[in-house]
Amino acid sequence: MRDADFFRRWMAAAAASVEREADRLTELDSPIGDADHGSNLRRGFAAVAAALEAEPVSAAPGPVLQLAGRTLISTVGGASGPLYGTLLRRTGKALGASAEVSDAELRAALSEGVGAVAQLGGAVPGDKTMLDALEPGVAALGTSYRAAASAAENGALATVPMRARKGRASYLGERSVGHQDPGATSSALLLAALADVAESADAR
Amino acid sequence: MVGVVLVSHSARVAEAVAELARELAAGGPVAPVAAAGGTAVGGLGTSAERIVAAAREVDRGAGVALLADLGSSVLTVKALLMEDELPQGSRLLDAPFVEGAVAAVVTASTGAPLAAVEAAAAEAYTYRKT
Numbered sequence A: 001m002r003d004a005d006f007f008r009r010w011m012a013a014a015a016a017s018v019e020r021e022a023d024r025l026t027e028l029d030s031p032i033g034d035a036d037h038g039s040n041l042r043r044g045f046a047a048v049a050a051a052l053e054a055e056p057v058s059a060a061p062g063p064v065l066q067l068a069g070r071t072l073i074s075t076v077g078g079a080s081g082p083l084y085g086t087l088l089r090r091t092g093k094a095l096g097a098s099a100e101v102s103d104a105e106l107r108a109a110l111s112e113g114v115g116a117v118a119q120l121g122g123a124v125p126g127d128k129t130m131l132d133a134l135e136p137g138v139a140a141l142g143t144s145y146r147a148a149a150s151a152a153e154n155g156a157l158a159t160v161p162m163r164a165r166k167g168r169a170s171y172l173g174e175r176s177v178g179h180q181d182p183g184a185t186s187s188a189l190l191l192a193a194l195a196d197v198a199e200s201a202d203a204r
Numbered sequence B: 001m002v003g004v005v006l007v008s009h010s011a012r013v014a015e016a017v018a019e020l021a022r023e024l025a026a027g028g029p030v031a032p033v034a035a036a037g038g039t040a041v042g043g044l045g046t047s048a049e050r051i052v053a054a055a056r057e058v059d060r061g062a063g064v065a066l067l068a069d070l071g072s073s074v075l076t077v078k079a080l081l082m083e084d085e086l087p088q089g090s091r092l093l094d095a096p097f098v099e100g101a102v103a104a105v106v107t108a109s110t111g112a113p114l115a116a117v118e119a120a121a122a123e124a125y126t127y128r129k130t
Helices: A004-032 A037-054 A061-075 A080-095 A103-121 A131-142 A145-157 A168-176 A182-202 B011-025 B048-058 B071-082 B097-109 B114-126
Strands: B003-008 B033-037 B064-068 B090-092
Touching: A004 A037, A004 A061, A004 A168, A004 A182, A037 A061, A037 A080, A037 A182, A061 A080, A061 B048, A061 B071, A080 A103, A080 A182, A080 B071, A103 A131, A103 B071, A131 A145, A131 A182, A145 A182, B003 B011, B003 B048, B003 B071, B003 B097, B011 B033, B011 B097, B033 B048, B048 B064, B048 B071, B064 B071, B064 B097, B064 B114, B071 B090, B097 B114
Parallel strands: B003 B033, B003 B064, B064 B090
Antiparallel strands: none
């Protein structure tokens, strides 16, 4: 079972990973986006870490993710804010108020979260968006957290030959081909952080 | 009256379009219009806080019509609507930003209900320029 502390550690690990990779995310966002993905997410996840520290009372996983999602929507300033915010908020809502959730419940909740992202952005797999990492990643959660992280990473790599059909990159048409999607890359970081935290929790 | 919120990546775009719409609606009472452009720190982008504050500012109880320009402007308004964080009766209009804003503010200023404001703004899409 996973408690609120597990989800706090996930968000902290995600914040640390985004901080570490911010320059790479921004580099990926330079040829096909507006070169702010890394700095936007760094600001957003730093705010998430601060918000969770300032409000250490929520003893349930759901509210932790909902607070993180709300914070991202308020602070990111770019499209990844409402998208990741909706992912976490909807996942948190699906987890409800239980003090502990099973891996199966987390899997089902994340699927709902990914569904909400797809609905919000109107994207489908193959559009060269974060969904290209999130969908295979969450689908592989049934195997293991590490498998989910690998599937998301492969999903991000698979965006390289795609032509963008959503967002700013879609205006570039063929010129968007040959670049890895920054949103899919940050989605893979998020699932890698989850796998790290799950493995360290299970090793104890 | 229905209130109108203009959400743009750029504070100057949102304010300029608000000013244009207000001037074209002048001649009688003008519906409340608020601009929610740029990030909270003055950069290009979208601020959820600014959008929520603008919607509350123009809410007179008859509904709030929101128009958005690009990417995160649209997505942030939709995310806020999904979570019921905007005043009751808030709606994102599917309309071109400038033309839709003028149509919405002129229509709202006649005292028309939200559905009529929405229809007027959406109709701006049907006017072809070539």
